[in-house]
Amino acid sequence: KQEVTQIPAALSVPEGENLVLNCSFTDSAIYNLQWFRQDPGKGLTSLLLIQSSQREQTSGRLNASLDKSSGRSTLYIAASQPGDSATYLCAVKGPQGAQKLVFGQGTRLTINP
Amino acid sequence: DVKVTQSSRYLVKRTGEKVFLECVQDMDHENMFWYRQDPGLGLRLIYFSYDVKMKEKGDIPEGYSVSREKKERFSLILESASTNQTSMYLCASSLQGERNTIYFGEGSWLTVV
Numbered sequence: 345k346q347e348v349t350q351i352p353a354a355l356s357v358p359e360g361e362n363l364v365l366n367c368s369f370t371d372s373a374i375y376n377l378q379w380f381r382q383d384p385g386k387g388l389t390s391l392l393l394i395q396s397s398q399r400e401q402t403s404g405r406l407n408a409s410l411d412k413s414s415g416r417s418t419l420y421i422a423a424s425q426p427g428d429s430a431t432y433l434c435a436v437k438g439p440q441g442a443q444k445l446v447f448g449q450g451t452r453l454t455i456n457p
Numbered sequence: 458d459v460k461v462t463q464s465s466r467y468l469v470k471r472t473g474e475k476v477f478l479e480c481v482q483d484m485d486h487e488n489m490f491w492y493r494q495d496p497g498l499g500l501r502l503i504y505f506s507y508d509v510k511m512k513e514k515g516d517i518p519e520g521y522s523v524s525r526e527k528k529e530r531f532s533l534i535l536e537s538a539s540t541n542q543t544s545m546y547l548c549a550s551s552l553q554g555e556r557n558t559i560y561f562g563e564g565s566w567l568t569v570v
Contacts, residue, residue: 375555387461387547388561395556433500437555444490444515445559447500 346371348436350448358456359426365419365451367434372412374438378445379408379419382431391432392419424455460484461562463548469568476535478565480548489531490549490559491515491523500547506531507553538569 347370357363367377376395380388392401392408394417400409407420417434431452435445464479482489490505492515502515504523512523520542524532531550535542545566551559 378558380561385545385564385566387463387563388549390558390560393558435500435559439555444502444505445500449497449499 346374346436346438346446348434348446348448350432350434350451352451353449354452354454356454356456357424359424361424362420362422363424363453365421365432365453367417367419367448369415369417369436369446371438372415374412374436377408377410377417377434377436379406379417380433380435382433382450384431388433421453426455426457429453429455461548461550461560463546463562463565465565466563467566467568469570470535470538472539472569474535474538474569476538476567476569478533478535478546478548478567480531480533480550480562481529482531482548482550482560483529484550484560485528486550486560487528487553488551488559489525490551491521491531491533492547492549493517493544494547494564495544503533503546535567538567540569543567543569 378393379391394401394410405422410417431450433450435447461482491503492500494500506512506525522534548562551557
């Protein structure tokens with residue numbers, strides 16, 4: 345059974361720093377991995393989708409990498425801003441059925457001005 | 458932009474009531490999903506649908522049913538609400554196929570008293 349882990353559960357950094365969020369998964373047989381952002385009390389916003397054949401994806405200040413063989417993904421945020429404060433979740437989709445995503449518990453990120 | 462709309466953001470219902478949560482998407486997606494999100498448990502799939510009138514159980518279908526009479530609309534039904542169904546409910550949609558992005562609505566906060 346696929347399991348997705350995000351460590352740490354919470355992270356606090358000063359504004360302007362570059363930072364890395366981690367996501368690990370136990371079964372490397374995935375179709376893709378997706379990173380989401382969730383603001384308090386809101387739904388999930390898709391940030392980046394990496395297909396299993398890709399190594400990384402970039403959008404603005406965000407860069408996500410994927411290493412399927414080691415079961416790891418990272419989300420790099422450059423020049424962090426207070427508006428980046430949110431919970432970041434990763435999710436993998438694989439042949440485990442139902443086209444469903446398996447989510448990590450998320451990392452709650454706080455950027456301090 | 459893809460839009461997934463959940464008609465009710467906040468609901469308070471009494472134990473034993475029948476509850477309907479409605480979700481509409483405007484991008485002609487085949488797949489629609491209902492998740493619930495609880496602290497410490499993350500997101501868990503309740504049901505998903507891959508076509509009109511088609512449905513499959515997710516990880517926690519007990520106490521819930523769904524209806525998909527039209528492609529754009531997916532309803533979650535709590536036949537007899539209980540306090541342990543107090544939660545944030547998230548609807549999502551995606552195109553068919555393993556490699557497509559999933560899009561979420563803003564969420565519905567349900568409190569059962």
